[in-house]
Amino acid sequence: xxxxxxxxxxxxxxxxxxxxxxxxxxxxxxxAKHHAxxxxxxxxxxxxxxxxxxxxxxxxxxxxxxxxxxxxGPYRQSQRMDIYKESVNKLLSSGxxxxxxxxxxxxxxxxxxxxxxxxxxxxxxxxRGRYDKDPNVPFCLRLRTPDAGETxxxxxLAGEVVFENSQLDDMVIVRTDGTPTYNFCVAIDDIDMKITxxxxxxxxxxNTPKQVLVYKxxxxxxxxxxxxxxxxxxxxxxxxxxxxxxxxxxxxxxxFLPEALINYLVRLGWSHGDQEIFTKKEIxxxxxxxxxxxSAAIFNPEKLLWLNQEYIKSADGDFLVESLDTGLKERGxxxxxxxxxxxxxxxxxxxxxxxTISDMIDGARFFxxxxxxxxEKAASKFLNPENSGLIMKLRDELTKIETFSTENVKSVFxxxxxxxxxxxxKLAQPVRVAITGGTISPGIFETISLLxxxxxxxxxxxxxxxxxx
RNA sequence: GGCCCCUUCGUCUAGCGGUCAGGACACCGGCCUCUCACGCCGGUAACAGGGGUUCGAGUCCCCUAGGGGUCACCA
Numbered sequence: 001x002x003x004x005x006x007x008x009x010x011x012x013x014x015x016x017x018x019x020x021x022x023x024x025x026x027x028x029x030x031x032a033k034h035h036a037x038x039x040x041x042x043x044x045x046x047x048x049x050x051x052x053x054x055x056x057x058x059x060x061x062x063x064x065x066x067x068x069x070x071x072x073g074p075y076r077q078s079q080r081m082d083i084y085k086e087s088v089n090k091l092l093s094s095g096x097x098x099x100x101x102x103x104x105x106x107x108x109x110x111x112x113x114x115x116x117x118x119x120x121x122x123x124x125x126x127x128r129g130r131y132d133k134d135p136n137v138p139f140c141l142r143l144r145t146p147d148a149g150e151t152x153x154x155x156x157l158a159g160e161v162v163f164e165n166s167q168l169d170d171m172v173i174v175r176t177d178g179t180p181t182y183n184f185c186v187a188i189d190d191i192d193m194k195i196t197x198x199x200x201x202x203x204x205x206x207n208t209p210k211q212v213l214v215y216k217x218x219x220x221x222x223x224x225x226x227x228x229x230x231x232x233x234x235x236x237x238x239x240x241x242x243x244x245x246x247x248x249x250x251x252x253x254x255x256f257l258p259e260a261l262i263n264y265l266v267r268l269g270w271s272h273g274d275q276e277i278f279t280k281k282e283i284x285x286x287x288x289x290x291x292x293x294x295s296a297a298i299f300n301p302e303k304l305l306w307l308n309q310e311y312i313k314s315a316d317g318d319f320l321v322e323s324l325d326t327g328l329k330e331r332g333x334x335x336x337x338x339x340x341x342x343x344x345x346x347x348x349x350x351x352x353x354x355x356t357i358s359d360m361i362d363g364a365r366f367f368x369x370x371x372x373x374x375x376e377k378a379a380s381k382f383l384n385p386e387n388s389g390l391i392m393k394l395r396d397e398l399t400k401i402e403t404f405s406t407e408n409v410k411s412v413f414x415x416x417x418x419x420x421x422x423x424x425x426k427l428a429q430p431v432r433v434a435i436t437g438g439t440i441s442p443g444i445f446e447t448i449s450l451l452x453x454x455x456x457x458x459x460x461x462x463x464x465x466x467x468x469x
Numbered sequence: 470g471g472c473c474c475c476u477u478c479g480u481c482u483a484g485c486g487g488u489c490a491g492g493a494c495a496c497c498g499g500c501c502u503c504u505c506a507c508g509c510c511g512g513u514a515a516c517a518g519g520g521g522u523u524c525g526a527g528u529c530c531c532c533u534a535g536g537g538g539u540c541a542c543c544a
Contacts, residue, residue: 012544174544206539216519274492303494352507428503440505
């Protein structure tokens with residue numbers, strides 16, 4: 001099973017892989033996998049000022065975490081200069097490209113004048129017909145754009161999008177410093193890599209006719225285009241650092257599971273009936289560009305949180321224990337204070353109470369702290385002389401238990417409740433505060449049996465002492 | 470501003486000429502209950518507006534409005 005379909009995801013390493021880029025990468029990846037084609041990663045690092053190795057590494061780390069493996073690449077544009085040069089020579093000899101000695105200032109002046117005259121601001125083609133160029137004057141290379149006619153982009157999602165050539169500029173394909181520009185490299189790379197489907201953000205649609213012109217000038221067939229909708233922030237503005245264009249790695253650090261992020265991101269714009277939760281396999285099986293929504297989607301953190309919890313609820317226990325362990329260590333706590341089995345019990349209690357892994361670790365802290373911190377409000381409400389008799393009685397009864405199981409702990413509670421003729425709530429809350437420091441925790445029997453006999457007794461005594469203060 | 474794209478509950482979406490316009494998140498009730506959750510049951514809530522086409526329009530066409538994108542020797 002293998003097809004000729006080839007797609008690429010082409011981020012620039014001028015920043016982290018943010019969720020918008022990740023979503024585009026995912027659509028490419030799933031499209032390739034669905035068709036048993038090839039998914040290619042290409043780093044667009046021709047911006048020498050802003051591209052960094054740190055970002056390059058961070059992007060690779062993000063894909064590693066997401067579990068996306070690429071069939072080819074990462075290719076680096078910075079290492080492909082020979083390929084661009086070859087195409088430049090072709091265009092130069094065919095006359096499709098020409099030398100331009102106009103300075104940026106001159107070009108800006110042209111644009112401003114055109115704008116003032118109410119026309120499309122563009123380069124006026126001054127250097128198109130000049131062949132008497134002084135080789136000592138610095139120059140850039142421009143691509144000759146037809147003055148009339150139209151360039152049509154046949155988009156899988158948007159249909160045929162028509163651009164008037166008169167709207168298009170003679171774009172620079174090689175800068176004065178000799179480096180090729182983005183819109184040029186993209187086309188050359190996509191040709192060279194035999195890309196069959198260019199799936200990318202809607203923000204590139206307006207750039208596409210420029211690239212199509214490069215294909216035409218080189219007499220190469222154009223690939224299929226699919227310009228997908230973008231993700232907007234809660235204010236309907238383009239996602240930016242201000243509102244949630246966070247890097248993928250930040251979601252990892254905040255305790256999200258990669259499967260949940262992937263599921264959420266893919267469902268933003270793509271759907272399969274009423275289904276909300278998908279395994280990677282299910283997405284691969286069902287993914288198609290036709291089911292992509294054409295309108296922009298607003299990023300909803302609440303739903304991501306819900307999905308994340310769904311994944312935590314059904315996550316493998318050992319995986320959660322592992323996550324717990326690393327989280328505890330990061331916070332300077334020792335997981336080994338409790339056995340692996342006990343920790344597994346803890347995560348099983350916490351999984352229905354945690355929207356993120358970070359929540360889970362916060363909820364587990366008190367099990368591992370030698371001195372718990374008391375929530376003042378809770379302490380003053382429940383740790384008072386009125387309750388000390390109850391706590392003492394419970395402590396004495398717990399001390400008698402040999403097998404500290406949930407069932408046995410429960411029996412002790414019921415014994416005390418009967419003797420004192422009180423409801424469980426009356427007893428559970430003070431005890432909860434005594435052993436956890438607060439009013440929120442898993443069930444009290446489970447919590448106590450998981451905490452263990454010695455530590456429970458110790459904490460009850462500590463609480464008793466606190467009451468006496 | 471020119472050009473391009475988009476428009477179903479607050480949000481993500483189903484719908485592909487005839488539906489009581491469905492699901493999910495969030496929200497609001499209720500049940501469960503030792504706290505917090507989970508779970509279960511129920512509820513509020515949408516076809517941007519206006520013209521056509523059609524026996525019939527959320528679905529097709531046009532206009533308006535709104536939102537977004539793009540106009541570099543950045544990517």
